[in-house]
Amino acid sequence: xxxxxxxxxxxxxxxxxxxxxxxxxxxxxxxxxxxxxxxxxxxxxxxxxxxxxxxxxxxxxxxxxxxxxxxxxxxxxxxxxxxxxxxxxxxxxxxxxxxxxxxxxxxxxxxxxx
Amino acid sequence: xxxxxxxxxxxxxxxxxxxxxxxxxxxxxxxxxxxxxxxxxxxxxxxxxxxxxxxxxxxxxxxxxxxxxxxxxxxxxxxxxxxxxxxxxxxxxxxxxxxxxxxxxxxxxxxx
Numbered sequence: 001x002x003x004x005x006x007x008x009x010x011x012x013x014x015x016x017x018x019x020x021x022x023x024x025x026x027x028x029x030x031x032x033x034x035x036x037x038x039x040x041x042x043x044x045x046x047x048x049x050x051x052x053x054x055x056x057x058x059x060x061x062x063x064x065x066x067x068x069x070x071x072x073x074x075x076x077x078x079x080x081x082x083x084x085x086x087x088x089x090x091x092x093x094x095x096x097x098x099x100x101x102x103x104x105x106x107x108x109x110x111x112x113x114x
Numbered sequence: 115x116x117x118x119x120x121x122x123x124x125x126x127x128x129x130x131x132x133x134x135x136x137x138x139x140x141x142x143x144x145x146x147x148x149x150x151x152x153x154x155x156x157x158x159x160x161x162x163x164x165x166x167x168x169x170x171x172x173x174x175x176x177x178x179x180x181x182x183x184x185x186x187x188x189x190x191x192x193x194x195x196x197x198x199x200x201x202x203x204x205x206x207x208x209x210x211x212x213x214x215x216x217x218x219x220x221x222x223x224x225x226x
Contacts, residue, residue, distance in 0.1 A: 035214065043202055044116075045217035091157065101147055101170050102206075102215060104157040 003027065004092050004105035012111050013082045020067070021077040021108045023092030029053075032096045034075040036066065039089040039107070048090075051075055082112045117141065120205050120218035128226055132193040135221045137205030139186055145169070145208045146188040147215065148180055152201040163188055195225045 005024045013019040025034065036048040051059045051066045059066040067076040079086055092105040117140035127133055139146050148160040150173075159172035163182035174180075177195075182188040192199060202222050206215040 033214075037217075043222065044219045045204060045206075047214060047216070050214055101159045101162050101172065103159070106156050 003103045004094055006092055006105040006108050008108045009106070010109045010111070012113055013079075014113050015084060016081055018078060018080045019082055019110065021079070021090050021092075021110065023075045023077065023105060025073050025075060025092070025094050027073070027094065027096050029096045032094055034066070034068070035093045035095070035102070036064070036075075036077045037091045037093060037104075038086075039091065040085075041088070045091075049077065079110075084112050084114060086110060087112045116216050116218065118143075118205060118207050118216050118218035120203075120221050122221060123219065124222050124224075126224045126226060127195060129195055129197060131195050131225075132191065133195065133223065135190040135192070135203050135205075135223075137188045137190070137207075137218055139188070139205075139207030140209075140216050143207035143209045143216070144186065146182055146186070147206045147208070148174075148188070148190050149204040149206065150201045151204060151220075152198075155201075157204075160190070192223070197225050199223065200225045 003026050032053045034051045038046045049059050049061045049064045051068045063080045065078045089107045091107045093102045095102050119138040121136045144165045147162045150158045160174040161180050162170040166182050177193050180190045202220045204220045205218045
């Protein structure tokens with residue numbers, strides 16, 4: 001079964017607008033971490049934001065915020081004030097327990113339009 | 115620079131050949147993870163090493179092997195290469211007590 005689901009293969013957003021990238025996850029663990037990574041066309045994987053399962057506040061990092069709804073098992077990434085440089089693939093990932101490997105979702109390709 | 119170094123950045127080789135990909139983790143990180151990213155399979159976990167010992171194994175083919183050396187650098191060996199092995203191979207590292215990964219810039223392997 002898929003542990004990480006990203007239902008939007010591709011999305012478009014107008015420059016300077018906000019956009020939400022969806023991510024739902026499946027785990028029976030109580031302790032886990034949720035991550036978002038950005039992969040531009042150059043190929044490198046860039047860490048954006050982290051949310052721990054016990055964190056009560058939604059994580060924020062600059063223009064990125066994570067809308068964490070634990071009961072729904074969702075961890076959506078919100079990018080505010082989109083920029084052309086935000087055009088990339090975005091991966092949601094989960095790490096169950098301490099020391100385990102990451103599981104990645106299939107990714108969402110975001111295109112920011114001028 | 116993420117601190118995780120992968121070499122080479124690009125590799126083109128023929129079917130049936132063997133290649134070695136190298137990864138130096140970020141200073142202080144004991145865990146090294148290898149991932150394969152192909153167009154049709156997404157990011158697939160291959161194998162994890164922790165301080166020289168294999169810790170977890172994912173969807174790694176028998177033709178592939180890896181090891182982590184005493185200086186903590188790791189090598190991924192791919193043999194009897196097939197066209198379908200063409201992919202971006204990432205190495206990532208993490209430290210004790212840390213939740214996150216730091217990725218290297220990847221090695222793009224093209225099998226022709």
